[in-house]
Amino acid sequence: MEVRPGYKQTEVGVIPEEWDTAYLGDKATKIGSGITPTGGEKVYRQAGRSFVRSQNVGWGMLHLEDMAFIDEATHETFLATEIKAEDVFLNITGASIGRSAVADARVERGNVNQHVCIIRTNQHSLHPRFLNYFLLSKAGQRQVDSFQAGGNRQGLNFGQIQSFQLPLPPLPEQRAIAAALSDVDALLAKLDQLIAKKRDLKQAAMQQLLTGQTRLPGFSGEWEVRQLGELFTFSGGYTASRDQLSTEGHCYLHYGDIHKSSKTFIDVRAEFQDIPKLDVRLKRISSGSLLHDGDVVFVDASEDDEGTSKHLVVVNKDQMPFIAGLHTIVAKAKTDELAHEYRRYCFQTLAIRQQFLFYSVGTKVSGINKTNIPKLMLPVPTFPEQTAIATVLSDMDAEIAALEARRAKTRDLKQGMMQELLTGRIRLV
Numbered sequence: 001m002e003v004r005p006g007y008k009q010t011e012v013g014v015i016p017e018e019w020d021t022a023y024l025g026d027k028a029t030k031i032g033s034g035i036t037p038t039g040g041e042k043v044y045r046q047a048g049r050s051f052v053r054s055q056n057v058g059w060g061m062l063h064l065e066d067m068a069f070i071d072e073a074t075h076e077t078f079l080a081t082e083i084k085a086e087d088v089f090l091n092i093t094g095a096s097i098g099r100s101a102v103a104d105a106r107v108e109r110g111n112v113n114q115h116v117c118i119i120r121t122n123q124h125s126l127h128p129r130f131l132n133y134f135l136l137s138k139a140g141q142r143q144v145d146s147f148q149a150g151g152n153r154q155g156l157n158f159g160q161i162q163s164f165q166l167p168l169p170p171l172p173e174q175r176a177i178a179a180a181l182s183d184v185d186a187l188l189a190k191l192d193q194l195i196a197k198k199r200d201l202k203q204a205a206m207q208q209l210l211t212g213q214t215r216l217p218g219f220s221g222e223w224e225v226r227q228l229g230e231l232f233t234f235s236g237g238y239t240a241s242r243d244q245l246s247t248e249g250h251c252y253l254h255y256g257d258i259h260k261s262s263k264t265f266i267d268v269r270a271e272f273q274d275i276p277k278l279d280v281r282l283k284r285i286s287s288g289s290l291l292h293d294g295d296v297v298f299v300d301a302s303e304d305d306e307g308t309s310k311h312l313v314v315v316n317k318d319q320m321p322f323i324a325g326l327h328t329i330v331a332k333a334k335t336d337e338l339a340h341e342y343r344r345y346c347f348q349t350l351a352i353r354q355q356f357l358f359y360s361v362g363t364k365v366s367g368i369n370k371t372n373i374p375k376l377m378l379p380v381p382t383f384p385e386q387t388a389i390a391t392v393l394s395d396m397d398a399e400i401a402a403l404e405a406r407r408a409k410t411r412d413l414k415q416g417m418m419q420e421l422l423t424g425r426i427r428l429v
Contacts, residue, residue: 007424012139015167016424022126025162030120032158033092034081034112037074044068049075050110052083054091054099057116060136060185062089062101070111078111081118086128088119090135092156098144100135102128117161127171129178134166137418167422169429176428177421184414191407195400202396209389210349212379216392219385229374231338232296232331235288236370237324240278249279251320253291255299255327258312264344267315268322275322282321288330291322294340296331296347301367308366309356313343329370339383341390346378 007014010021025031037043044051048069056063075082087103093115112118121128134140147160169177208214212223237253245252251268254276268275282290291297291314298311316322324330338346346352359372381389420426 010167012165012167013423016169016427018170019424020168022166022168023162024119024131024164024166027122027126027166027168028119028162029122030087030118031161032081033114033117034078036113037070037078041068043070043074045071048072050083050107052089052103052107052110052112052116054094054096054113054115056107057089057091057096057099057101059099060101060132061189062104062107064106067107075111081111083107083110083112083118084120086121086123088121088128088132088135090117090119090156090161091115092117092161093154097148097156098135098141100132102132117156117158119161125171126166126168127174127178129182130169130174131166133178133181133418134422135164137422139167139422140164167424169424173427173429180421180428181414181417184410184417188407188410188414191403191410195403195407198396198400198403202393202400205396206345206348206393207350209392210346210379211351212381216385216388219381219388221382223379223381225377226337226380227374228331228376228378231335231378231380232333232374233288234370234373235286235330235332236300237297237326237328237330238278238280238285238289239326240280241326242276245276245278247277249277250282251275251322252278252325253297253312253322253328254325255301258297258299258310258328259302259307261310261312264311264348265313265315268320269315269318272320278323278325280323285323288332289324291316291324291330292319292332293317294333294343295324296343297324298329298331298373299327299367300329300369301327302360303366305357305366308360308368309347309353311347313340315340327367329368329373331373337380337383339386339390341394342386345390345393346386352376352378 003009003014006017008017012021046069048071051068051070053068056067083103085103085105085108089101089103089112091097091099119131121131143164144156147156148154209216240252242254242256245254251272253266257276293314293316295314296311297314299307302308302310314322355376356368359375360366360368421428
């Protein structure tokens with residue numbers, strides 16, 4: 001491949017002629033990880049010195065919602081792994097290998113466990129934030145992957161990390177690249193905060209509107225309270241394993257996909273390409289397991305309380321064959337009392353979730369069955385009020401979706417910027 005003027009071919013690809021290359025080990029003053037204190041989680045505290053674990057290291061940012069802490073005495077025994085500001089964290093074991101982030105004041109003078117490597121750069125030649133962005137880039141992740149035998153993501157050792165090869169612009173250009181990408185990260189953080197705020201507002205609105213604590217203008221009067229068994233008939237799904245699913249056959253709703261969904265409805269027409277398929281003759285599927293427009297599909301098993309009431313409302317205007325799967329309970333309407341759009345929201349109140357938990361059975365895996373789910377009680381407003389409530393909540397969903405789309409585009413922009421800036425195709429200095 002011809003290299004354009006002003007650029008050169010190197011071990012890390014084509015870079016500007018005035019850039020150097022280097023091994024990470026030659027530009028770092030420290031590469032090492034910590035250890036978990038004897039006693040494991042028993043020694044963690046509610047406050048004290050920050051103790052960074054692999055789950056706290058995200059793709060370029062720190063996640064400190066579940067931060068662990070250790071006391072001063074434990075910290076004193078691990079001074080060799082004490083965190084300094086601008087240390088680069090790199091996850092070196094488990095499914096999160098390759099995630100990296102930069103230490104800030106929130107974790108400074110804390111410690112890390114054995115799954116997190118601290119890389120402390122010589123800041124006279126390698127800017128830590130430039131390094132962090134390189135590790136997250138396609139070129140950096142390729143080097144992480146190259147040390148994972150058979151793609152098993154088994155782990156990185158310090159010798160491998162030292163052998164990482166880096167493009168090395170002059171330090172002022174490293175700073176400029178890091179600053180430009182940091183600005184995009186700041187925008188992403190603001191979008192994340194705004195999305196979280198909008199979601200909280202929607203949750204609060206649902207609790208008020210779906211229980212009648214707050215009434216929309218023009219509506220008054222008492223609501224009926226109905227058992228789900230009066231509103232729906234319940235049936236089970238057709239059993240098939242994830243291994244049996246492919247891109248051929250009829251659409252199939254696996255309970256795992258209900259758990260993973262961030263929505264409460266599934267639109268067969270719009271999402272057809274992404275819905276797994278099962279190659280099976282429809283004659284083998286019972287009518288109760290075939291999903292029609294407005295059906296509600298609940299999971300009957302969950303590993304946590306939050307997932308016990310997970311469900312999706314089916315949007316299937318074209319009446320395409322759609323099969324409910326393993327560990328699902330299909331609710332088909334007996335009456336027209338519940339608007340289809342209202343069904344997307346009415347099962348999300350705290351009161352409904354508490355009823356699901358009350359009737360759920362199991363220890364490690366809990367769930368509800370077709371005997372108990374008809375017993376749940378649901379407040380039912382008039383049809384016009386249902387439609388009005390659903391419209392308000394749907395508008396809030398649309399606003400959140402627009403913000404999420406903007407965040408996704410910004411992330412794509414960042415990836416493009418990383419590719420151009422970290423290879424010198426676009427110069428800032």
